[in-house]
Amino acid sequence: MMNRNLFLRELRSNAVSLLIWSAVITALTALTMLFYGVFLKNNEKILAMISILPEGTLQFKGISDVDDLFSVLGFYSANNVIYMLVLGSIYSIVLSSGILLKEEYNKTAEFLLSWPMTRGEIFFSKAAVVYLNVLIINIVTAVAGYVTMEIVKREPFSTNAFLVMTFYTFMLNIFFASLGLFMSTLVKRARPITTLSIGLVLILYFIFTISNITEGMSFIGYATPYKFVGMDTLAPDYRLEFISVLYFGGLSLLLTFTAFRLYRRKDIYL
Amino acid sequence: MSNHAIQITDLTRRYGQDRGIENINLQVEEGEIFGFIGPNSAGKSTTIRVLFNLLFP
Numbered sequence: 001m002m003n004r005n006l007f008l009r010e011l012r013s014n015a016v017s018l019l020i021w022s023a024v025i026t027a028l029t030a031l032t033m034l035f036y037g038v039f040l041k042n043n044e045k046i047l048a049m050i051s052i053l054p055e056g057t058l059q060f061k062g063i064s065d066v067d068d069l070f071s072v073l074g075f076y077s078a079n080n081v082i083y084m085l086v087l088g089s090i091y092s093i094v095l096s097s098g099i100l101l102k103e104e105y106n107k108t109a110e111f112l113l114s115w116p117m118t119r120g121e122i123f124f125s126k127a128a129v130v131y132l133n134v135l136i137i138n139i140v141t142a143v144a145g146y147v148t149m150e151i152v153k154r155e156p157f158s159t160n161a162f163l164v165m166t167f168y169t170f171m172l173n174i175f176f177a178s179l180g181l182f183m184s185t186l187v188k189r190a191r192p193i194t195t196l197s198i199g200l201v202l203i204l205y206f207i208f209t210i211s212n213i214t215e216g217m218s219f220i221g222y223a224t225p226y227k228f229v230g231m232d233t234l235a236p237d238y239r240l241e242f243i244s245v246l247y248f249g250g251l252s253l254l255l256t257f258t259a260f261r262l263y264r265r266k267d268i269y270l
Numbered sequence: 271m272s273n274h275a276i277q278i279t280d281l282t283r284r285y286g287q288d289r290g291i292e293n294i295n296l297q298v299e300e301g302e303i304f305g306f307i308g309p310n311s312a313g314k315s316t317t318i319r320v321l322f323n324l325l326f327p
Binding site: 269 | 319322323324325326
């Protein structure tokens, strides 16, 4: 089902990008977490500052209660929303939407398809690289987050809640990776869809935020995958919801399988 | 079992109503030097692209 040479070649050609994205997100996470101490020390000033902001402002970071920010896990998950739920998803979708299409707009598809392997092998070798890279960036950033939390924490935090949040993040990134693969197989004339992919992530995130801050608009949040990500890490009943696992798992599988079916019979114009 | 390196039988591929190739038949033997010529829009590239698995019949 997979071609080892193609898998390794793709892994190598995407290694630099993975390294840069992981380093940037890790650095952002670590730097932000280092501000936690300062944040605690100036809690009164920060509360005063936050109080002048419109109520919905914090919702952009998925924060429902401002006090959550003063717990190390709440502070981490508020930042994780932007760093991994948005930036990580952008990385995932940009990588996946380009990995098959680049062969077409770089005019290398002719060479690739003359290799003695099936379209299925090409698809699964490239999809495996995408999923592995998404897994690696999630592990690297989660480890960085955990280590920095351990360094800056004043009180113990729930490792279980942290792992649940990490798994939600991973599932969301995998969903966007599958969506990118699917979108790239729909493109008839080869051209990069990077801008469209990034725009899609941002639009979905924006819709989710609007649904949170606008009364009576909660239902539109269900049109976005963000609604199915548990962000309230400090809630006593915070856990991996079955419906979310089903949603992300089912949709990711469906999108990947449909992408495979489409790619297997896709006409490639050069 | 034939020894043809390439064998195409009744290959048809259309772009819309008029353009495309219809009922192409050819065999290329192993080691044979095979000329494949034709005027513009005769369907040479389309035939090769189908052979390369870029397009489907």
